Amino acid sequence: EAKRQRDGEPKRFCAVLEQKLEEDITLERELRLAIDSGALSLHLQPQVGAQHEVIGAEALVRWHHPQKGMISPGRFIPIAEHTGLILPLGAWVLKEGCRLLGEWQHDTRLRDLKLSLNVSVRQFQQPDFVEQVTTTLRATGAPPERLTLELTESLLMSDPEGTIDKMQRLRQLGIRFALDDFGTGYSSLAYLKSLPLDTLKIDIAFVKDLTLDMQATPIAATIIALAESLGLDVIAEGVETADQSTVLARLGCHVYQGYFFSKPAPAAEFARLNSDSSPTAS
Numbered sequence: 001e002a003k004r005q006r007d008g009e010p011k012r013f014c015a016v017l018e019q020k021l022e023e024d025i026t027l028e029r030e031l032r033l034a035i036d037s038g039a040l041s042l043h044l045q046p047q048v049g050a051q052h053e054v055i056g057a058e059a060l061v062r063w064h065h066p067q068k069g070m071i072s073p074g075r076f077i078p079i080a081e082h083t084g085l086i087l088p089l090g091a092w093v094l095k096e097g098c099r100l101l102g103e104w105q106h107d108t109r110l111r112d113l114k115l116s117l118n119v120s121v122r123q124f125q126q127p128d129f130v131e132q133v134t135t136t137l138r139a140t141g142a143p144p145e146r147l148t149l150e151l152t153e154s155l156l157m158s159d160p161e162g163t164i165d166k167m168q169r170l171r172q173l174g175i176r177f178a179l180d181d182f183g184t185g186y187s188s189l190a191y192l193k194s195l196p197l198d199t200l201k202i203d204i205a206f207v208k209d210l211t212l213d214m215q216a217t218p219i220a221a222t223i224i225a226l227a228e229s230l231g232l233d234v235i236a237e238g239v240e241t242a243d244q245s246t247v248l249a250r251l252g253c254h255v256y257q258g259y260f261f262s263k264p265a266p267a268a269e270f271a272r273l274n275s276d277s278s279p280t281a282s
């Protein structure tokens with residue numbers, strides 16, 4: 001469209017930016033209200049093991065906008081990060097996630113499942129983050145050993161020592177850590193070794209590449225080998241086909257997450273499908 005009228009291009013580009021900015025400002029105002037008004041929810045996506053059995057879930061935040069419908073986190077998390085709204089949003093996710101974990105303790109099947117929460121850099125870097133987590137665990141009765149926090153490589157860039165110290169304090173509570181979207185950032189291998197991590201999550205971008213008739217060694221293979229040599233678990237995200245899970249298994253990755261197994265679903269639905277009272281229990 002912009003290409004059709006060459007002369008107008010710079011101006012049109014400006015107009016597009018302006019509109020985006022305006023939308024951002026509106027969304028920010030609406031998000032501020034949404035956090036306190038019950039418009040957020042957690043959807044859970046199963047994480048499955050070698051036999052494709054559910055071993056846990058990742059919580060993914062959803063925003064139900066009264067007019068615009070469901071807005072994806074890809075759209076509003078960046079706005080939340082720029083504006084600082086990620087702090088109340090992140091606190092809500094932590095509370096809601098721990099509340100679910102606490103609830104699951106009353107069910108003989110759900111109580112064994114793990115729950116992963118995404119934690120943004122700014123949220124993790126709050127001076128009182130460890131206290132926030134401790135308080136929330138206590139208030140909800142969530143077992144810390146069932147809780148995994150997903151961090152991204154960018155966190156490790158800004159304040160490595162502070163990060164390691166905080167991770168160690170949280171680990172002493174029993175919490176585990178996964179490095180999300182691994183391979184898309186820029187962490188040095190030396191540094192990776194010094195981190196108290198439990199799991200690497202292979203980014204969807206490297207899972208997409210996998211085919212059964214593969215000739216070249218894929219990046220996923222390198223990440224799996226790296227995890228093994230560092231003594232870390234590895235999870236593949238974005239598994240969409242049986243072939244991808246077969247290749248991953250062959251490469252030595254035995255925990256998977258992706259549409260092939262299940263899309264993220266409302267927490268209540270996940271609990272229903274995986275509870276001891278579920279008729280479809282496997």
Ligand code: C2E
Pocket residue numbers: 045059060061072073074077090093118119120150180181204237238239240257258259260264
């Ligand atoms: P992520 O943590 O890497 O989450 C994985 C994303 O991949 C999710 O997108 C999930 O729905 C999607 N996904 C899962 N399986 C497949 C698949 O087979 N194919 C494809 N194409 N996609 C798949 P979603 O829910 O839109 O979340 C996007 C990102 O937003 C997350 O990436 C995470 O960085 C951020 N996010 C989501 N929830 C939270 C939260 O509670 N707090 C923070 N700080 N960030 C969050």
Ligand code: MG
Pocket residue numbers: 058118150180
């Ligand atoms: Mg994640």
Ligand code: MG
Pocket residue numbers: 180181201203237
């Ligand atoms: Mg990810």
Ligand code: MG
Pocket residue numbers: 181
């Ligand atoms: Mg991602």
